[in-house]
Amino acid sequence: MRAPTTSLPLVLDRVGFSAGGVEILHDLSLRIEPGAPTIILGPNGAGKSVLLRLCHGLLSPSGGSIRAGNVAVSTERTALVFQRPVMLRRSVLANVAYGIVGKHARGRASALLERVGLSHLARRPARKLSGGEQQRVALARAWGRNPEILFLDEPTASLDPAATRAVEDIVGEIAAQGVKIVMATHDLGQARRLAGDVAFLHKGRLLEHTPAATFFDAPRTPQAAAFLRGELLT
Amino acid sequence: MHDLSHAFSLALQLAASGDPGLWQIVGLSLQVTLSAVAISTLLGLPVGALLALGRFPGRNALIVIFNAAMGLPPVVVGLVVYLLLSRSGPLGEFGILFTPKAMVIAQSILVFPIVTALSRQVIEDLWAEYSEQLRSLGSNAAKSIGTLLWDGRFSLVTVVLAGFGRAAAEVGAIIIVGGNIDGFTRTMTTAIALETSKGDLALALGLGFVLLMIVVLVNGAAWIARRAGERLAGA
Numbered sequence A: 001m002r003a004p005t006t007s008l009p010l011v012l013d014r015v016g017f018s019a020g021g022v023e024i025l026h027d028l029s030l031r032i033e034p035g036a037p038t039i040i041l042g043p044n045g046a047g048k049s050v051l052l053r054l055c056h057g058l059l060s061p062s063g064g065s066i067r068a069g070n071v072a073v074s075t076e077r078t079a080l081v082f083q084r085p086v087m088l089r090r091s092v093l094a095n096v097a098y099g100i101v102g103k104h105a106r107g108r109a110s111a112l113l114e115r116v117g118l119s120h121l122a123r124r125p126a127r128k129l130s131g132g133e134q135q136r137v138a139l140a141r142a143w144g145r146n147p148e149i150l151f152l153d154e155p156t157a158s159l160d161p162a163a164t165r166a167v168e169d170i171v172g173e174i175a176a177q178g179v180k181i182v183m184a185t186h187d188l189g190q191a192r193r194l195a196g197d198v199a200f201l202h203k204g205r206l207l208e209h210t211p212a213a214t215f216f217d218a219p220r221t222p223q224a225a226a227f228l229r230g231e232l233l234t
Numbered sequence B: 001m002h003d004l005s006h007a008f009s010l011a012l013q014l015a016a017s018g019d020p021g022l023w024q025i026v027g028l029s030l031q032v033t034l035s036a037v038a039i040s041t042l043l044g045l046p047v048g049a050l051l052a053l054g055r056f057p058g059r060n061a062l063i064v065i066f067n068a069a070m071g072l073p074p075v076v077v078g079l080v081v082y083l084l085l086s087r088s089g090p091l092g093e094f095g096i097l098f099t100p101k102a103m104v105i106a107q108s109i110l111v112f113p114i115v116t117a118l119s120r121q122v123i124e125d126l127w128a129e130y131s132e133q134l135r136s137l138g139s140n141a142a143k144s145i146g147t148l149l150w151d152g153r154f155s156l157v158t159v160v161l162a163g164f165g166r167a168a169a170e171v172g173a174i175i176i177v178g179g180n181i182d183g184f185t186r187t188m189t190t191a192i193a194l195e196t197s198k199g200d201l202a203l204a205l206g207l208g209f210v211l212l213m214i215v216v217l218v219n220g221a222a223w224i225a226r227r228a229g230e231r232l233a234g235a
C-alpha cells in the first residue's frame, strides 16, 4: 500500500486559460475529492481536454490557481491518458516501461501488461496494434506511473462496444486500487455507469458540479438538460 | 552503346583482377568518405537536435543557413580549404594540404550541413508528435533527446546515407585539396576525372561502375539493416 494520498482534493480556484488571444476556460472553480470517479461531461470544444492538461500540469492557468492537496500540481503524481495517446516507436513492453523509473521497470511493465490482458503482445510494435489495444497499452503505461489521480481523456471515443467494455473494466480495476479517476467523456451511458459526480462543461464554463444521480435526474441548467436529451448545444 | 558494354566488362575485369592499384584507390575513397560521414554525423546529429529543440535568438537564421549550405558548391569549398591549408594560409603550418586529411576536412564541410539540416527536420517533426506525451511520462530534456534520436533512428539512417551519397560522388573539392596524387590522394572520383581528361573513357567508365556498385552495396546493406530493425522494434 502507498503512503496516504496528498494530491487530493484537487482545487481549482477561478481558473482561466487563454491561448493565442482566445479565452478557452473562464473563471472555473472546481473541487475534486477522493472517492468515486469524477466525470467531466460536455460537448466537443467545451474545454475538457484543456482542463485535464491544466490539472495534469502540462499547461499553466493564465488566471486563478490550481492546488493539488498539499503538493504542487505535477506530472509526477498524476497521469494522463490522452485523447489520442502517442505510441512510441518501440515494443508494447518498452512503451509501458518508458514511464517507470528504476531497474525493475521491465518487470513491472510485464506485470501491468498481464493485468490489461496484453502479455501476448508484449514484444509487438506498439504502433501496429488496434485502437482498442493501443488504448489498453496507454492505460497500462499511465498506471505504471503510480498516479494518485488518473486523468482519462475520452478513452473510448473511437472504440467498439467490446473494446469499450475492456477499457472500462481496467479503469474500474485501477479505481479499486485507490487511484482517483477523473474522466472526460461525451458518452452518456459511460458516464452513468462510472460516475460518482459529474462536472458539466460548456463553452469553457463549468455549469454544474453535482453527484451523478442529481445530474442525471434533475439537471439544474437548461444546457445540461438539453445535453442529456441528446440535443445539439450551440 | 558499345562504349558502355565495353566499360561494363572492363569494370568487371577490374573488380575481378584484384589489381592492387585499384584496391588502393577504392580503399582511400572509402576511407575519406566514411571518415567525413562519421565526423559529420557525430557533429551534425547534436547540432541538429539543438536546432530542433532549442529556442534561442538566431535559431531561424541558423536553420536557413544550414538548409542553404546543403547546396554548397564543392569547388568553392575546395578552394577555401585550399587557401586555408596552403603554405601561406592560416593553417599552413600543419602541412596537410595534398593529404587525405585535407580531403576529409573538405568533405566534412560538405556533409556536415546535410546531416545537420536533415536531422533537424526529422527530430523536430518527431518532437511535435512526442513532446506532450514524453512530458506526461516524466521525461526530462536529456532523456527526451535520447528518445528522439532512438525512435528516429531509421529516418536518421537515411539522413546519414544522404550525406554518404554526397561525399561518395564528390570530386570538385577533393581534387583541389588532395591534388590527385597517384598512390596517395587518388580516389575513384578523381581518377575518373583524370582518365576522362586523358581520353581513356573506358577506364573512366569502368571505375564509375565500380563506384556505383559500392554505393549500391552500402545503401543495400543499410536498407536490409533498417528493415530488420524495424521488424524487431516496430517503427
Ligand SMILES: Nc1ncnc2c1ncn2[C@@H]1O[C@H](COP(=O)(O)OP(=O)(O)O)[C@@H](O)[C@H]1O
Binding pocket: A019, A020, A022, A024, A042, A043, A044, A045, A046, A047, A048, A049, A050, A051
Ligand atoms: N493550444 C490551443 N490553442 C488555441 N486553441 C485551442 C488550443 N487547445 C484547444 N483550443 C481550443 O479550445 C477549445 C476547447 O478545446 P478542447 O479542450 O480540446 O475541447 P474538448 O476536449 O472539450 O472537445 C476548442 O475551441 C479548441 O479549438
Ligand SMILES: [Mg+2]
Binding pocket: A048, A049, A050, A083, A153, A154
Ligand atoms: Mg477533447
